[in-house]
Amino acid sequence: MATPISTIPKIRDALRATFRSGLTRPIAWRQHQLYQLARMAQNERELICDALKKDLGKPKTEVLMAEVGCVIERAVKSAEQLPVWAKAEYPEVADWQKPWKPTLYKAPRGTALIISPWNYPMILTFQPLIGAIAAGCTAVLKPSELVPTFSQLLDEIVPKYLDPNVYRVVNGAVPETSKLLELQWDHIFYTGNGRVARIIASAAAKHLTPLTLELGGKSPVIIDSAYDIDLAAKRILWGKCNNAGQICVAPDYVLVQRDKQDELIKAFQKHYDSFFPNGALDSPLFGSIGSDLHHKRITSLLSRTKGEVVLKGRSDAARRRLEPTIVKNVSEGDSLLEEEIFGPVLPIVPVDSLKQAVDFVNARSHPLVLYVFSDNENVKQQVVSETQSGGIVFNDTFQQVAVHELPFAGVGESGYGYQVMKHTYDTFTQLRSSIDMPREAEPYLAIRYPPHSEEAVQALTAAVHTPIPSSRL
Incomplete structure (x- = not known):
């Protein structure tokens, strides 16, 4: 059920009043809310x-592993590490400035808006919220209208575990989201696609609201011809099958040496048969496509490809099912290279060299993640130095999201801003700079007051004459 639009400004105002009351400031209070979030995920998992x-149509094991378990683990770990994260910092400064007590305080940004997508609606709603709670912010959660059962469930269970004066759920579609975006927030965290991100960024700009945009794009895979093709195929296929390819870090297309393409296809077929002996169409281990519209979009891309379908995935539009599909000999201008596939279709683009693969990646928008399969350190360093992407992963797919200590972020079209654990905490935290000038410093400050003697001018402008070391290329 949609939240009445007339109540949305009142919800924002109430959360802002709560923030100003100081309720969220104590570390112990924040820890309690984080533990409550973990309890909610654990108790309500069924x-x-x-x-x-x-x-x-998500498989239960996949939900427990990739959504429920992640929320529990990250909420608990954040609560445990919060006292360290929240400590004031004292930067190293010159001896003559130390009496000023330069300090960095960790201040919550205020009242946040978190807009989450449909594909991983639990982790992508609560992962940002974990950081907002840890930082001491109040927040509105706006889950996707494309997962109505889950969104309604959040409306019911969140107030049972989290303080409803601090955290609220707003449900609805475009009208409700538009009303939310009319309002001023202290931070907006959006996960989704670039088209909607532009709308959100434009709305935020009217209030100079800072943003985190976690988007997506076409995350390519480069396979070094000397790498174990069988192992690469197994790991790539596994990454592509998670949530039927409907995740921003899914491998989107594969660049492989032309003479290795058929070997790669045989390996894909072998591991597909191993993963799904009876096919994936009716497998309880393989997810459904998110909506009828999304199913039509993916099958339309497939119908227009000029590549050769070599692993034909069966389709059942009525149930929104589509099996993994491999397409070979895909080339520039193909339908499968137009946009992020966001589904279980994997095009293979044959290349003649590593340089050609790198050039192919660089000719497109910066991906969220670049996957590279190689044991050659020179190859790895070449790709690191000659490409741009939010992240770069060697010799696996998808698994990087399990490393809590690494920041998750895009670059360019794949978004900006950091998240996961401390990085999410930092996103919702302002570094508040401070000095405390002692009375005893006054004799040393006298030089700054006008009128300035010639000696004072020389001292005050001494930095202008700083010696600059010579440099040679």
């Missing part, structure tokens, strides 16, 4: 799994 099964 309802969560049932909701995501109904909305998305």
Whole structure:
């Protein structure tokens, strides 16, 4: 059920009043809310799994592993590490400035808006919220209308575990989201696609609201011809099968040496048969496509490809099912290279050299993640130095999201801003600079007051004459 639009400004105002009251400031209070979030995920996991099964056809094991378990683990770890994160910092300064007590305080940004997508609706709603709670912010959660069962469940269970004066759920579609975006927020965290991100960025600009945009794009895979093709195929296919390829870090297309393409295809077929002996169409281990519209979009891309379909995935539009599909000999201008596929279709683009693969990647928008399969350190360093992407992963796919200590972020079209654990905490935290000038410093400050003697001018402008070391290329 949609939240009445007339109540949305009142919700924002109430959360802002709560923030100003100081309720969220104590570290122990924040820790309690984080533990409560973990308890909610743990206690309500069956309802969560049932909701995501109904909305998305998600396998239960996948939900427990990639959504429920992640929320529990990250909430608990954030609570445990919060006292260290929140400590004031004292930067190293010149001896003559030390009496000023230069300090960096960790201040919450204020009242945040978190807009989450449909593909991983639990982790992508609560991962930002974990950081907002840890930082001491109040927040509105706006889950996707494309997962109505799950979104309604959040409206019911969140107030049972989290303080409703501090954290609220707003449900609805475009009208409700538009009303939210009319309002001023202290931070907006959006996960989704670039088209909607531009709308959100434009709305935020009117209030100079800082943004985190976690987007997507076409995340390519480069395979070094000397690498174990069988192992690469197994790891790539596994990454592509998670949530039926409907995740921003799914491998989108593969660049492989032309004479290795057929070997790669045989390996894909071998591992597909191993993963799904009876096919993926009816497998409880393989998810459904998120919506009828999304299913039509993917099958339309497939229908227009000029590549050769070599692993033909069966389709059942009525149930929004589509098996993994491999397409070879895909070339520039093909339908499968137009946009992020966001589904279980994997095009293979044959190349004649590593340089050609790198040039192919660089000719497109910066991906969220670049996957590279190689044991050659020179190859790895070449790709690191000659490409741009939000992240770069060697010799696996998808698994990088399990490393809590690494920041997750895009670059360019794939978004900006950092998240996961401390990085999410930092996103919702302002570094508040401070000095405390002692009375005893006054004799040393006298030089700054006008009128200035010639000696004072020389001292005050001494930095202008700083010796600059010579440099040679």
